[in-house]
Amino acid sequence: MSSLQIGLAIAGGVVLAGVVAHSTWTSRKNKPRQAEPLVDASPSLSDHAGPAERGHPQEPTFDDHHHAGHDEPVAQPHSDDPVSDMARVMMQQATQHAQRVPDEAELQRLAAEKAADRAADARVNAQRAMQHTADTHDQGLAPMIAKVMDDASSMALPTDKRLSLDALIDVLAPVEIDSPVSGEATLAALPPSRRVGNKLFTVEGLNAETGLWEHPRNGQRYSAFQAGVQLANRMGPLNEIEFSEFVVKTQSFADAINGAPEFPDMLEEVARARELDSFASAHDAQLSFTLKATKAAWSPGYVQQNAARLGFVAGVIPGRMVVPAPAVGLPPVLGLMFDTQAAMAEDPAQSAIRELTLSLDVPQVDRQEEPFARMVQTAHELARVMDGTVTDDNGQRLSEAAIGGIARDLQALYDTLDARDLSAGSPQARRLFS
Numbered sequence: 531m532s533s534l535q536i537g538l539a540i541a542g543g544v545v546l547a548g549v550v551a552h553s554t555w556t557s558r559k560n561k562p563r564q565a566e567p568l569v570d571a572s573p574s575l576s577d578h579a580g581p582a583e584r585g586h587p588q589e590p591t592f593d594d595h596h597h598a599g600h601d602e603p604v605a606q607p608h609s610d611d612p613v614s615d616m617a618r619v620m621m622q623q624a625t626q627h628a629q630r631v632p633d634e635a636e637l638q639r640l641a642a643e644k645a646a647d648r649a650a651d652a653r654v655n656a657q658r659a660m661q662h663t664a665d666t667h668d669q670g671l672a673p674m675i676a677k678v679m680d681d682a683s684s685m686a687l688p689t690d691k692r693l694s695l696d697a698l699i700d701v702l703a704p705v706e707i708d709s710p711v712s713g714e715a716t717l718a719a720l721p722p723s724r725r726v727g728n729k730l731f732t733v734e735g736l737n738a739e740t741g742l743w744e745h746p747r748n749g750q751r752y753s754a755f756q757a758g759v760q761l762a763n764r765m766g767p768l769n770e771i772e773f774s775e776f777v778v779k780t781q782s783f784a785d786a787i788n789g790a791p792e793f794p795d796m797l798e799e800v801a802r803a804r805e806l807d808s809f810a811s812a813h814d815a816q817l818s819f820t821l822k823a824t825k826a827a828w829s830p831g832y833v834q835q836n837a838a839r840l841g842f843v844a845g846v847i848p849g850r851m852v853v854p855a856p857a858v859g860l861p862p863v864l865g866l867m868f869d870t871q872a873a874m875a876e877d878p879a880q881s882a883i884r885e886l887t888l889s890l891d892v893p894q895v896d897r898q899e900e901p902f903a904r905m906v907q908t909a910h911e912l913a914r915v916m917d918g919t920v921t922d923d924n925g926q927r928l929s930e931a932a933i934g935g936i937a938r939d940l941q942a943l944y945d946t947l948d949a950r951d952l953s954a955g956s957p958q959a960r961r962l963f964s
Contacts, residue, residue: 695734695743698951699806699962700758701768701799703780705789710738710753716746719786721779727772729760730961731779755789761799763964764814767807770800809950810962815892815943817902817936819909819928820885821918827882828916830873836915837866840908849873853904861894861960863901864908888912893963896955897944906933 695702716735724731734743735752746752757780761768773796784791834844834851842851842864849870852862866888872881888909895901909920909928920928944954952959 694745694957694961695732695756695758696958699761699958700732701761701773701776701794701803703757703776703791703793705755705757705780705784705787705791707752707754707787707789710751711735711755711787713746713748713750713752715787716752716755717748719783720746721783726759726776726779727769728765729763729768729772731757731759731776733757733783755783755787757783757791760961761803762807762810763962764810767803768800769803770796773800806962813893813943813946814963815940817890817892817905817940818923819888819905820921820923820925821888821909821912821916822885822921822925823883823916823918825917827884828886830868830875830878830881830883832916833866833868833883833886836912840911842866853908855895856899860955861891863890863895863899864905865889865891891963892940892943893947893952893954893959897953899955902937902940 713735716733720733721731733746734756735746735750736743736754736756738751738753743756744750757776759768759772759776777793780791780793783789830849834842837851841853843854844850845852845862845865847870849868849872851866853864854862866886868883868886869881872878872883875881888905890901890905892901912918913920922928922932947954947959952962
């Protein structure tokens with residue numbers, strides 16, 4: 531083999547190594563951020579073991595030959611295959627070329643590359659400083675939001691813990707009976723479905739001992755009943771067809787217990803349903819913030835780990851997390867959503883998430899929980915730890931003025947709902963805005 535061929539082979543090896551290194555670097559740079567590994571704080575069986583033995587990752591090195599120097603060639607077995615021998619020689623020569631001492635010209639070139647890298651790092655640090663300054667400015671929102679929410683909490687009305695049926699949001703039909711009916715007979719007479727169209731249908735009994743309205747239970751006796759159907763929800767108002775179905779179901783129940791129902795006028799109730807639906811549509815609010823990755827994408831595990839530190843737990847739907855309410859059975863305080871397909875991927879660690887949505891269903895959450903203040907603080911904390919930017923639905927970065935305006939509008943909405951006896955988080959509001 532001529533010296534020209536050897537030189538070309540060495541050059542080819544060096545170029546190949548450079549391509550592989552650049553590909554590896556690009557892959558690592560674009561890889562979604564991963565969740566931090568769980569650290570076992572329990573003592574190890576071998577506290578004197580080295581870092582590698584304790585499970586810590588080690589950087590690869592070229593001097594792992596602890597019993598041989600760099601300048602000592604490692605003996606290689608000789609084979610009868612000239613192609614294998616030539617490849618082995620090429621690798622040895624490429625290794626020696628990589629370990630050679632660079633000359634003055636190459637040192638100058640390396641110094642210039644390092645200077646360029648330092649300049650690029652300086653630009654990145656400057657951008658981070660500007661971002662940190664903006665974030666610090668946004669942190670000034672916390673006292674303002676806290677003050678607004680504190681004022682709202684001091685004026686908040688206590689939540690009304692009334693039963694499910696309410697003349698404010700339900701059509702009521704009293705059912706008179708001649709003698710008390712047992713809870714077992716009542717439950718057997720109830721219709722199998724609790725729906726009239728897409729509205730909730732309910733039957734309550736007047737407990738003969740306590741004198742309170744309640745859902746029928748075994749072992750109790752009831753002296754009167756009332757059936758009800760919801761006037762409106764987010765699907766729309768009660769219509770004539772649904773009212774007729776309500777009449778049929780109630781009459782069937784009354785016949786089974788030998789009762790006599792009394793129904794209100796259909797046209798009046800349908801008109802009342804439309805008025806309530808109009809009010810609810812004008813005062814419904816579902817807020818959302820979008821958190822976008824500014825640099826590297828996130829993996830599902832990375833999002834879940836950082837959200838869990840702020841009180842989020844996994845929801846029923848893949849890609850959804852929630853901050854649970856303080857009481858069991860109540861709607862969540864906040865919701866967080868990201869790409870469902872990424873959450874269900876075979877290898878979630880390789881799934882790239884560029885944005886996630888933080889949401890608040892205003893009528894479903896009691897204002898005393900200060901959900902909007904928690905939403906703002908949660909969004910900015912996630913943006914800080916995950917290197918993201920908080921925007922609105924149109925992709926515009928949220929400013930102090932915008933958040934302050936939302937907070938003021940929210941307080942006005944809370945006051946309006948309170949005045950209508952539909953306080954946010956109350957049973958009536960949760961049913962109406964569902």
